[in-house]
Every structure is written in C-alpha cells, then in structure tokens.
Amino acid sequence: MITRISNDTEFRAALDGLDPVRQRLVAARFVENVIALCADERIARVLRVAGNSEASEDELAEALKTARATTFDCHTRCGSEGDWSEQEGYFVARAATAALTPIGQMPSGPAWQAALSSRMAQTSRSIVTGDDTAGQEGTKQYRILSEFLDS
Amino acid sequence: MSETELLLWVRGPALQIATLVFLLGVVVRIGEILMLGRKKNLAEARGSAVAGGLRTVLSRMIPDRGTLRRSTFNVVAGYVFHIGFFLVLFFFAPHILVFQDVLGVSWPSIPTPVIDAITVVTIIALLAVLVHRLQHKVMRFLSRFQDYLVWLVTILPLVTGYLAFHRVGIAPPTMLIVVHILSVELLMVIFPFTKLMHAFTLFMARYYNGSIAGYKGVNS
Amino acid sequence: MSASLERGLNAFKEQIDAPVAAFFSSCVRCGLCAEACLFYTETDSPKYTPIHKLEPLRRVWQQEYTFWGRYAKLFGLSKPVTDEELTDWETLVYDSCTMCGRCSMVCPVGNDIAYMIRKMREGMAAAGHAPPDLIGATQRAVTIGSPMGVKLPALQAQIRHAEAELGFSIPVDVESADYMLLLSSMEIMNFPEFISAIARIFKHANVSWTISSEAFEATNSGIQIGVSEIAAELVNRIVTAAEKLRVKSVISPECGHAYMAIRWEGPNLIGRPYTFKVVHILELLDDLRAQGRLKTTGKEMQRLTYHDPCQVSRRGGVVQQPRNLMNMVAENFVEMPETGTMNWCCGAGGGVSSNERADDLRLKAFNRKKKQLDAIHPDAIVSACSNCRIHLEDGLEEYGMDMPVLSLTETIAEHLVDNERSGSEE
Numbered sequence: 001m002i003t004r005i006s007n008d009t010e011f012r013a014a015l016d017g018l019d020p021v022r023q024r025l026v027a028a029r030f031v032e033n034v035i036a037l038c039a040d041e042r043i044a045r046v047l048r049v050a051g052n053s054e055a056s057e058d059e060l061a062e063a064l065k066t067a068r069a070t071t072f073d074c075h076t077r078c079g080s081e082g083d084w085s086e087q088e089g090y091f092v093a094r095a096a097t098a099a100l101t102p103i104g105q106m107p108s109g110p111a112w113q114a115a116l117s118s119r120m121a122q123t124s125r126s127i128v129t130g131d132d133t134a135g136q137e138g139t140k141q142y143r144i145l146s147e148f149l150d151s
Numbered sequence: 152m153s154e155t156e157l158l159l160w161v162r163g164p165a166l167q168i169a170t171l172v173f174l175l176g177v178v179v180r181i182g183e184i185l186m187l188g189r190k191k192n193l194a195e196a197r198g199s200a201v202a203g204g205l206r207t208v209l210s211r212m213i214p215d216r217g218t219l220r221r222s223t224f225n226v227v228a229g230y231v232f233h234i235g236f237f238l239v240l241f242f243f244a245p246h247i248l249v250f251q252d253v254l255g256v257s258w259p260s261i262p263t264p265v266i267d268a269i270t271v272v273t274i275i276a277l278l279a280v281l282v283h284r285l286q287h288k289v290m291r292f293l294s295r296f297q298d299y300l301v302w303l304v305t306i307l308p309l310v311t312g313y314l315a316f317h318r319v320g321i322a323p324p325t326m327l328i329v330v331h332i333l334s335v336e337l338l339m340v341i342f343p344f345t346k347l348m349h350a351f352t353l354f355m356a357r358y359y360n361g362s363i364a365g366y367k368g369v370n371s
Numbered sequence: 372m373s374a375s376l377e378r379g380l381n382a383f384k385e386q387i388d389a390p391v392a393a394f395f396s397s398c399v400r401c402g403l404c405a406e407a408c409l410f411y412t413e414t415d416s417p418k419y420t421p422i423h424k425l426e427p428l429r430r431v432w433q434q435e436y437t438f439w440g441r442y443a444k445l446f447g448l449s450k451p452v453t454d455e456e457l458t459d460w461e462t463l464v465y466d467s468c469t470m471c472g473r474c475s476m477v478c479p480v481g482n483d484i485a486y487m488i489r490k491m492r493e494g495m496a497a498a499g500h501a502p503p504d505l506i507g508a509t510q511r512a513v514t515i516g517s518p519m520g521v522k523l524p525a526l527q528a529q530i531r532h533a534e535a536e537l538g539f540s541i542p543v544d545v546e547s548a549d550y551m552l553l554l555s556s557m558e559i560m561n562f563p564e565f566i567s568a569i570a571r572i573f574k575h576a577n578v579s580w581t582i583s584s585e586a587f588e589a590t591n592s593g594i595q596i597g598v599s600e601i602a603a604e605l606v607n608r609i610v611t612a613a614e615k616l617r618v619k620s621v622i623s624p625e626c627g628h629a630y631m632a633i634r635w636e637g638p639n640l641i642g643r644p645y646t647f648k649v650v651h652i653l654e655l656l657d658d659l660r661a662q663g664r665l666k667t668t669g670k671e672m673q674r675l676t677y678h679d680p681c682q683v684s685r686r687g688g689v690v691q692q693p694r695n696l697m698n699m700v701a702e703n704f705v706e707m708p709e710t711g712t713m714n715w716c717c718g719a720g721g722g723v724s725s726n727e728r729a730d731d732l733r734l735k736a737f738n739r740k741k742k743q744l745d746a747i748h749p750d751a752i753v754s755a756c757s758n759c760r761i762h763l764e765d766g767l768e769e770y771g772m773d774m775p776v777l778s779l780t781e782t783i784a785e786h787l788v789d790n791e792r793s794g795s796e797e
Contacts (some may be wrong), residue, residue: 008536038419065773068717070767075686077543078758079592079725082519087560105751105775107700107785116536120563127525127619135530179438187436189454190725193638211481217709218477221406229401229479262600289402292417299399302522344439349480352396357481359390364483367635368688369712371476371483 004150005142015043015111020103024050024060026148027099027114030141031092034121038092042070050099060100067097084127091121115141154325161332169336176343177351183353196366203365210370211357223242224283228276235273239266239309270313279307301345307334374713376454378497383431383452386490393730395432397480398422404474404484409715409739410467410732421474421484424463427452428491434644442462448752454498461500464491466729466738471681485686492597502597502726509592509601511560516608518548518592518725519556523584525548530582533567540598541570544616545581550655551618552582553589553609555626558759565625565757568784569609572656575787576664580622586612589624591632595722602632609633611666620648620654623780627720627756634687651683652780653755657692660699669792670702677706677779678740678763680756692773693755693779701753706745715739719762737766755779760761 015023025062035044048135049055049063074090076082095117101110108116115138122137152160192200194198214226240246244260247281261269281302284290311334315327322330350357366371372380405420417423426472433440434449440603472485492768515522530541542548550573558565573580586608593602604605613621634649650658677697683689690711698795702791707714718736722727724763740763744752751774754760763776 003405010536018631036595061773065768065771068764068768070763072768075761077724077727078521078557078590078719079504079518079595079722080558081507081511082517082521084525090561101775107671107777107782119532119536123528123563127528130524132528132531133530138535180396182439183436184389184396187389189390190639193642193644194523194635194642195638207481211479214479214541215477217713217714218403220401223400225403226479245699266405266633274614287402288415289411289417289420293400293402293420293423295400343495344746346397346399349397349399352393353480355399356390359393360475360478360481360483363486367686369685369690370710 003146006145008138011115011142011145012109012112012137013098014149015115016109018111021053022148023103023109023111024099025053027095027111027146029144029148030111030115030118031095031099033140033144034092034095034118034137036076037088037121037125039089040070040074040093042066043089043093046070046096046100050096064097064100067093067100071097084124087107087124088121088128091117091124095121153327154323157329158325158332161329162338165336169339170327173339173342175275177348180343180348181351181355184206184352189359192366194366195367196202198365200362200366203370204360206365207371208354208357211360224279225287225319226282228231228283232273232276232280233271235276236305238269239273241355257354266315267313270309274309274313274343277309297345301347304334304338304341305347308338373454375497375499376452376457377697379457379494379500380431382497383428383491383494384435384725386493387428387436387577389430390483391428391487391490392436394480394482394484395425395429396437398429398478398482398723403481404478404482407473407477409471409718409736413738414732418463419467421468421488422478422482424460425484425491426469427456427460427486427489428494431494453608453705456499457495457498461495461502462728463504464495465505465722466486466732467719468682469716469718469723469739470686471652471720472686473492473681473713473716476553476685476713476790478662489594489597493599494597496597502722502728503720503763504726504728505592505596508722508725509596509598512588512590512592512603512605517556517559517588518590519560520571521556521559521588523587526554526582526587527584529566530561532563533570536567536571539570539574541609543564544584547617548581549579549619550581550622550650551613551616551620551624552580552587552624553629554582554587554624555589555629555757556653557590557626558624558742559759562757562778562781564675564781565778567654568778568781571784571787572659572665572780575666575789576659578655578659581616581618583616585611585615589626589629589633589733591629591636592722594632594636595725599640602636603642606637610637610641610645613645618647620655621645623649623651623753623762625652625680625780627680627687627758629681630687630689651684651687651689651692651755653692653696654687656780656783657695658696665783667699667783667786668741668788669786670700671751671782671786672702674703674705674748675701675751675753675777676744676747676755677704677710678752678759679711680754680759681714681720683718683755684714685712689794696779696783697753700782705747705749708746709743713788715743716725717756717759717762717766719765720756724758733762734769737762737769740766741770742790744774749774751775751777753777753779753782 071093098113242261311331410419
C-alpha cells in the first residue's frame, strides 16, 4: 500500500498518529532534508542522535541541549542587523530542537514543529535568492512522510 | 543676655523667623514643582488617573510583601521613628499648647509617661537607622552629607526635648528648654533645603505615580 | 562645554517636569528600590540601585529648578554634570535597566524611577552617550523601516509561506478592515509561525483584519534609545498607514516595548490623539474569548507558568487578559511567586538585548527569573513577548534548565476547535 499525503491536514493527522519515537525519527528526516542550509556542524551531530531509534534517554537529552544552544547562537538578536542566510541555520537548529523535544512539551507536536521550522529554513533561503518556493518544502515533506510510513 | 531673655527670644522672634523660613521655603519648593507642570496625556485612557493617584497616595504606605521581606529592618525602623516622631510632636501636652497658641485649636493629648516611652523608642529607632545607613551596602553608597545632617537635626529635638522634660542636670532647666526650642528651629530652617521636603512632596510623588499607572489601568 | 554635552544637558532640562521634580524632592535615599531591581539583587552591586542611575539628571534638576540649587550654582558651589560622568552613566542607564518599572512599584515615597530613566535616555542620546548597538538599530529603523533590516519582500515571503501552510490568504492592504496588525522584526525573523497562528485565530473568530505593506513594523527603537523625534517618526508611519486604510484598530503584537510605544507614548510623541484604537493582541484575544468567539478544545497538560512582559503587564495594564487565556488552554497553570504587576523582568527589554556589551550582566540578572522558576518547577513557560521568549530561552540554556518557552497566542491557536487548515492542495 502506498500512502498518499497531499495536504497539510492529512500530513498533520498522520504525524499525530505516530508514537513518540517514530515522530522523532520522521522529524529527523525532515531536518535532514534541509541540513545543507545550516553551517553549524553541531546540528549534524544532533541529527544523528535524533535519527537513531536506539538512542538512550541521556543521549537524547544531551542532543536537545546542544540543539537549543545552537538555536540561540544562530538567532538574530533583537535590534541587530538581520541576515536571512544566517536565519536558514537558525530555523534548521529550531527544527532539530523540535525533533528532540519530548511529546507534550510542545502544543503543536514535535514532528509538526520540526516540519514547519524546516520549511521556514527554506523560506529564509528564498528570501535570500528571491525565488518563490512557497509550499515546495511541504510537498517534499509529504513524500518523506509517505515513504516513512510505508517502510 | 540672661536666661529669661534668651528664652523669650527663642520663643518669640527666633521662632517667627524659623516659621517664616519654613513656610516660605516649603511653599516655594512646592511651587517650583507645580510650575514645571506636565504635558497632557493624549493617549486614550484605560482607567482613571485621579482615582489611581489618590489610591497610590494611600496604598504606598503599605509595603508589598517582597519589599517587607527583603528590607524588613528598613521598613519597620522607618515606621517606628516616623510614627514616634509624629506622636511626640503632635500629642505631647506642652506641644499642643504651642499649637493652640498659633492655630487656635487644640486636641486631646497622650499621657506624658506614654509620650516619654515613645520618645525613647523613637530615639533608639533613629540610632539604629543611622547604624543601618552606615552599614548597609546600598545605603552607605547612596548617602551624602545631607542625609547625615538631616538625621542629626531630626534626632536633636527628640534628645533635647527628653533632656529638657526630665530636667537632666547638665544645664539649668531654662537653658535646656532654650536648646530644645533652638533645635526645633534648626530643623524648621533646614527643612526646605533638604530631603525633609518629602514630608510634603511625597504626596505629590505618590499621586503622580498612581495617576500615571491608573491612566493605564494599573494599580501602583 | 562641548556642543554635545550642552545638547544633552538641554535635553535633560526639557525632560524635567512636575512629576520628576516631585520624585527627586522626595527621595530619602532609603535604598528600597535596589531590592526591587534584578540588576542589583543578582549582582549585589550598589551602583545598580535604580535611583542612582539617575544621578546626573537629579543634579541638573537641583541646579536648574530649586531655588537653593540655583544659588549654589551661581556661587560655584555645585558640581556640574560632565561628559566623563555621562560616559560612566551610559552602562547604568542602558545596560542595567530595562525600564521594567519594578522600582517604581516599591518606592515608599512614590517615585516612578522607570519614568525618569526613559527621560534621562533622551539627554544621554542627545549627548552622544547611547550604546552603539542601539544607534545602529535606530538608524536601520529609520532608513529601512525595521531595526533588524527586515524589508517588505522578506515579510511577503513569510506571508506566502504561511498562506501555503494555512490554505487561505492573509489579507494585506485591505481597506476598512477592523484591525491592522503590526509585527515586530523579532517575530518576522525568529518566530514567523506567529503570523500563521494569528491568521488561524482570526479566521476562526471571523475577525476582519489586515497587514499594511507600508507600515508593518511594531518595534520602536526610538523609545529604546531615547530619541523622541525618531520614536515619533516611527509612530507616524503606523498612523499614516492606519489612517490610509481607515482601520478601526491597530494591533500591537507579542512584543513589550512595541505596545508601550504605540499604545501609551504614541499620541504624545506625535502630538495628537489617534483616530483609531490600539489593542495588544492579548486584549483582542481576551475580548474574543469573552464574546464566545474563541472555541478551544483540549488543554495543555504540562505544568505551565506565565511570564508577564513588563511593558505589557506592569507598565501597560494588560494583566488579567493573559490569565483568562491561560485558563482556557492550560490544565495546570501555576503563577510565579510575585506575579502579575509584581512579576520580575526577564532582563532583556528596553534595548538591553540589542546591546552585546550587556550580555554578561543580562545573564547574571536572569538568576532572578531562575529563582522564581526554581520555586514552582514548571514544565514550560508561556509569555507574550518575542524578546522575553528568546532571552528566557537563553537564560534557561545558560543555567542548564530544561524547559520550552511558548507563545500564548500560538498556544491558543493550537487548541482552536476547527483546526483543519482547509487543506492546501499541492
């Protein structure tokens, strides 16, 4: 059976139906898809933990801490000159943080938030390049989720 | 000058001068504040500025719990000496007679032994307050010459009054009274030039504070 | 005297009004204000005593507006304010003060110290003593329209992104809409999901709203640095756009000082009342709740607390509304010890977070918030100011505390009943 997800309602419903570990794993895949936009190599390390179904509680907690620290380091401080190419990295870090956040701590659900932040990383890219890519990352994520559910 | 002449002088011309300086000074200082005015607030009000102002005049008498916990000594000692000073000044029978002379009204007095005890407590509180001011990191940092001068002119009337009332033998009774009255005149004359003005201006400050907050719908 | 010092002193003089004079007349140097200021309590450094931060202004008041002070000055007996002194005071006025106003709440004689700090900044800026980071932000605000350099195309990209997610369009430049939403650059750059959250809520509650492409920036750097002409210019842009679109009301987003700027200072800066109302997003959401137009389902089960952004709560008057909203979506809402108008500042507002020089001090001051949190052990913090949010996160991370910081608006949006995002067909 090939799962077809064609809009955000189906996408989100499918995500909500996953257990915590699988939410984390698929979230990690969303972030993987945009990892190129993040220059900070801490995120690559963090993602390896997020994408590991055997990761221990301690490893996950440590990775979450690193992801949060990276997110703050990458954010644009209030009042300083914003740089959208740096914001790409910020959103990737936020996505990674979401992926590792325990369920119940985020009203919107970790996988959904990871998906959103990954899309925002792409939006930041589009602001830099001037291309209109609205919705494109979402489509890619539907495919990623479909493949994940089928595997 | 004989003792009696001195006494007549301090109770007469000197008191008149001191009162003049005090009243004129207070009026000028308050006038200086009011003359600066303040701009009308053009933002849309959420609450009543007047009600807020009046409310804060009263509510600021009571410290919030956090302040009471963090600065217990400051608050308690402050209240003790203020209330003590106020009670001694306005409810000691001989003082009421002076007020009656000047204002034409009188009111019931507090029994003298009680006033006596209050005086002692107030003096102790003031001594403690001075020690605190010298020891506490922030107060020591903030304090200037004026703070110590004001402390002195505040405690002097209490001490000299106590000595005079008890006719302590360090000087003839008349001289003790002269010194006491002089110490009061000193306080009055210094008053408008110092932070003692807070006795009047704090009502204005609290009012402004409360009205600024009340306009926005906040109880300050 | 240098020209810039003279400008500064003149600005000080202009700023002194009856309240300022009453405040300085009444200060008895009791030091209670220090115990209310997180920059003092967490550093034990007396120079951060709030009233001390105003010392140059006090001396100008004394020398210009008290009879004995003027005579003392005449006879050379007073100490003039110097450039060196203003240099020394720059870090006190800008790095160690967010204008949170907690000191103003505890002063026994009633001094509104934060009110005076705001005025003192006018003189400091005029004398050239404002932090360089703030100067940069203000310049960007004036020339680009945003202190962080956010231009319209960037906002449009964020809007398009949100529309793709939502499946419906976000109204821009719609005339005669009821509400015109402002956004802070912080939100556009760091928390753009706020835009989707608002759009969802407004669609759900059937609110007529719009964003103006000509004036979308809520942050007012002029207020932070203390240059009223610039603050007025920034407000005027919003007023012009609001009047052009003939909206009934302007919404100030989740940003503290933005609300203070547009709601309370704005009309006084531009010299006339508005022809429209101004509401904080929380006020509007609470109104919708009270009217029964916000239908939510489910509650957050984790232990939540609410951090009051100082300019919204204590200095702004929006205190009960967030609590009503919290009760709507939180099963386990616990207040911080010392809350509401007596809550403690996050330490980052009023230009402090824009000022890299103040980073260490700000993180030290965060200990105050940490102590509040340690007393109640929440699972997460909810707030309604993007700047508070990011700096709470920073502080939490610095002290190894593991909890997310959530936006109240976004949390409400997550619990709306008809949460299907009418499917964006890809």
